[in-house]
Amino acid sequence: MVDTSDLLPKTPRYLKVPLIILNTILWLLGIVLVACGGYALSKLSHLDDIINVSLPAGIIVIGVFFLVLTVVGCVVAYKEKLVGLVFYTVFMLILLVCLIGVGGGAFSYRNDAAKPIGTAWDKATNDERNIAQEFFDCCCWTDANSTCGSNCQVVNETGSVVPNLNKTTCNITVVDYVQKNLYVAGAAGVTVGVIEFISMLFALFLIVRICKNPRPKSYD
Structure with missing residues (x-):
């Protein structure tokens, strides 16, 4: 039978120090998430009828939770609080x-x-x-239709009101903008998720080690 008694470090310090470092990284990433989400929300708040702004709002909420939870994680890891580590792991x-x-x-x-x-x-x-066309510096949705704001409609020689297609159409500009930002949001989510998963593993290992070897009262 394989002896697994030494798979974990004999002292929790080798587990809580990386956990504190990872939580510090996640705290910084939380600031980045809040900043990016806030910037995107402020830029797109007046376009919420055209572009769904629930994703930037969700990123802000997750970033705020990270800011709070990572501070708590550092404290409970440093003090080796078993109950706190359990709640930290669940919320993570x-x-x-x-x-x-x-x-x-x-x-x-x-x-x-x-x-x-x-x-x-x-x-x-x-x-x-009109607001969207001014923001993205585009006109109309596509060449094939006339769904334009009044600022992108002109009167031709025959006196008819027609779309002004001298600028790039908005379907190209808006969709490209959204796709680029969604890619960044998705990639950021994956990166933070990987770091968070590793933090959870360290927290679980620390919980197991504390349960196996409770620290003495004279530890502090």
Whole structure:
């Protein structure tokens, strides 16, 4: 029979130090998530009828949870608080599931972004299209239709109102913008998820080690 008694370090210090370092990295990434989500939300808040802004809002929420949870993780790891480590691991697992959902949703929506955005564009009001066309510096959705705001409609020689297609059409500009940002969001979710998973493993190992060898009262 294989002896597995020495698979874990004999002292929790070899587990809690990497856990604290990983939590510090996750805390910094949490700041990045909040900053990126806040920037995207502020930029797209006036376009929420055309572009779904739930993803940037979700990223902000996850980033805030990371900021709080990683601080708690550092404290309970340093003090070797068993109950705190258990709750930390459970909440990290919940966040990991949320990250998988955000990352998977970003990649899946990215592959078919043109259809829902085009549908939203058709349903948008004239003012909403004007705002989007000014923001993205584009005109109309495609060459094949006239779903334009009033700022992209001109009167031709015959006196008819026609789309002004001197600029790039908005289907190209808007969809490309959304797809690039969704790729960044998905990649960030995967990266943070990997680091978070490793942190959970260290937390679990630390829990096992503390249960096997409780620290003496004179430890502090």
